[in-house]
Amino acid sequence: MRATVVISLFLLSFSGFSQHAVKQDTVKRESSIQSDAADNKVKFSAITPPLQPIPGAPAAFYTFYWEFGDGEYSKEASPEHVYKKSGDHTVLLWTTNNYDNGKPPPSRPQKVPVKKITFNDANPIQPLLPDGFDLKSNREPVPGEEMVVIVSYQNDTDNLAHGKLYLFFNEKKYKADNFQLSEVRTHHGEKEVQDAPQVASRIKASDPHAMWASRTISLLPDGNRESDEGSLLQLSQALEAARAEYRTVHALEFNDMEARERRHVFYSLRTTPEMLKDTSAIITVKGIYVPDRGADNHKSKTLEMEIVTSHDPNKMSVSDTRLNYRFYKNKNVDFKIRFQNNGEGPAHSIKLEVAVPEAYDPKSLHVTDMYPVCPICPDKESTISCLDTIFRNNQILFHFKNIYLPGSNQKEGVDYDSTKGFVKYTLRFQESIAKRKTQSRTAIIFDKNEPILTNRATTRFKPGLSIGAKAGYMYYPGLNNSKSGFVGVTLSPFKSQHGYLQAELMVGVHTYSDSLYRADTVSADNGVVNLFDVSQRNKFTRVELYVVPVSYRYTINSFIGVGAGAQFSVNLSEKTKEEALHENYFVRQKENFREPRPELNFKSTDEKSSSFTNLRPAVFADLTLGSARIGPTAGVRYAYYFTAPREQWQFYVLWKF
Known part of the structure; x- marks a missing residue:
């Protein structure tokens, strides 16, 4: 009995511990509004959940945005507000977690009742x-x-x-x-x-x-x-x-x-x-x-x-994250670097060390806007507030000199927005670049502090569409007198750097012929045979449709490309012309005697037509030489069909636009 009681108590305590643990894990991160009112003057503050700092990032911190319910707002951490009218005012709070792994903690609206107007606004004249x-x-x-x-x-x-x-x-x-x-x-x-x-x-x-x-x-x-x-x-x-x-x-x-x-x-x-x-x-x-x-x-x-x-607060951004590669030469790409002084004092020197990808031309740099607003530094050393720009080893250095950017944690009150700054500039691409994504990143240095690394501002090129015109000749080793020419179009991404997919549609006219010999017996009686030797020649004329639903191609370099894929062909129309010569013979088999009778000879002709017949799948591999990404190329393709005639060689020229 005693053992049973001990076991029961153990299970109950374990159950309670488990429930407590689950409750702790499911607690939602929230900020709550605290208010201390003296008639119409109210002091606000926020109770925030613990921050979840990002490893390696600067110290995490909260920023605040308040709406007081009367049309006014504040970005201070603990603002004091004087209401001009009595009544219930709904106060809203947005808490933003900077350098934090979690989501911004929400907060519930809070009604602040104002029953008596005692205090006047300390700043009656609105700025x-x-x-x-x-x-x-x-x-x-x-x-x-x-x-x-x-x-x-x-x-x-x-x-x-x-x-x-x-x-x-x-x-x-x-x-x-x-x-x-x-x-x-x-x-x-x-x-x-x-x-x-x-x-x-x-x-x-x-x-x-x-x-x-x-x-x-x-x-x-x-x-x-x-x-x-x-x-x-x-x-x-x-x-x-x-x-x-x-x-x-x-x-x-x-x-x-x-x-x-x-x-x-x-x-x-x-x-x-x-x-x-x-x-x-x-x-x-x-x-x-x-x-x-x-x-x-x-x-x-x-x-x-x-x-x-x-x-x-320290970010780098770009105006276009996806560009059209066809028109990149005429494109100005806009960049913006944002920074904020979160220190306890003002910053007088701010350096922005920007890594510039090789695809951009540093000489095309044009500064379009900045804050703090100041002129570009003169060539000679100067003590005025100015922005200096220096180029070095695929890097642009923006240096704000002799400025005053207040810190958000200064003891004296400052406008939170005044602690932020930015630089906007444009760059153009080099004359010839590869179709690859580009990434820029900035190291921000306030005075002599350690650099703060921003995110990577990435620009990618849209796949785009390249239409190609194709024409060539097809050779079938297993067919006699085969002649086949074709024209077609291709569809692929524009100037892909290496691997890409391509679709094709081709129409061709194919003619070939074959011959056969046969003996047609007319009558036979006691070893005497009346027969015709038939020499037949068939001529085929086909309009063929070739479809490559998808193929994988790879440009080894700007001159050589290879590819492989699946191909289907179908006869859109087919005409068959049969021409036969019937030669008559009188044969006595026992005597091995054969006598031609030309007066009984005759010729016959027969024509047949059909459409949408003979669907044939194939696999192929090919090689191209020339402007592999855009422009003219020449290629050779070997295709293997799963039905006879099985082999096909394709020799073609292609111009991609």
Whole structure:
């Protein structure tokens, strides 16, 4: 009995331990919102789960994005917010784990009740937007995760504003959508409206740039308007250009916006899983702000983001992850290097050591944008803030000298976005390159610290399509008087570097002949035979279709190529002409006597036709000499059929385009 009790207690304790272990393993990583309210002044903080650092990466850390439920937001870790109106405000928190193996921990919305307005805003005058319109994001897009795009707009006039906001996303150059719109959060009475395209009724044919979209902030002055119709026409052109670039648009109308007032609209976008294949690609969303719905005065802004697989403030991205090899010589490839100073003090020197693949021409470097903004360094040593560029051994060095980039962990408060910087530049390819993927990577050095390595920005070439024109001669060793010519087309990837698949379709005319001899007995009686000797000649004329559904080819070098595959042939039409000479003989078999009787001789002719007959499979191997990837080549192919005639030799010329 005692043993039974001990065993039972042991089993119960083991069961409890197992349940506890399972419970621990299934705990979901979450962030929780903590608030400390004093009437309308609320101090917020977040309780976050432990980080899961990536081995070998810089120290993992969290970044934060708060929405206070009244149209304001913050990127501080523990912000303090003063509400201007009483009521229940729903606070939202997005926590982003940088250099961490897990997913961003979600958090539950929290209602903050404000019953009494006691405190005034410490900063009653809102800081003006430099351009009156801006787009920001709380983090970079990761396939399968949610991000927020903040659209900020401002009334720069002294009058009430009644206008519209447009947000364009899902670029048409990508087959799949970049984002799915989850939610739009407005706080100033903005209402969603249908985006109704306006028909342009008057376009100047003399203006070659009339339909171009601007990727920079632009404010068209009143002096450029010829009439109200012409003004609205310019806005219509800007909207049409954006619609031509993006698949999806979301439009809002707003009213009664006070002079100098600033507002925010928050768009929750979920990055589609299909964008995983475009990792490190630069994608964009575009905003157009129309302060007055009855006028052309509008501003546009494009927000660039990089598709990433993990959150890392130091990233390298490329504008096109898949290029058309046929047109690479005329292509500018845009690169962007992002970096962030996460130190406890400012950085005065930042070096970006970029490994440049041999396919690119370093001399084609052109810096298009940067932050901190500074001029290119002069040739002589200088003490001014500047960006120096140096070329050495397939490497480009960007060196920010004598700058001030604050650290995100400085004791004095800094704007989190001001701790970030970037360099944008373009490169062109060399004159002749192999059709291989290219990879670039950057080592980022803040002052004298250890370098931080970015991801690899990879560019691949699309397979493309190469159509070839083929013509040649076929020889059948087992057939008499065989003559066969053919023409055809091939389909394969464009200028494949080594191994690739190819399909072929050929049509040929094949003629050959054969002869046979036979004896036809007419009558026989007591050893006396009346017979005809028949000499027959058959002539065959065929229109043949040859199909190579798939073959594997390999270019050994730029001059020699080999291949092997399966081939099928079928007679599209066949005509057979039989010509026979019948010679009559009188034969006495016992006397071995044979007497010709020419007066009984005669000739006969017979023609037959058929179509879609004689399907024959074969295997083949061949060799080509010439421009193996593009241009003219000559080849020889041996095919073995599984039915007679079994052997076929094919001699051909091929020109790939």
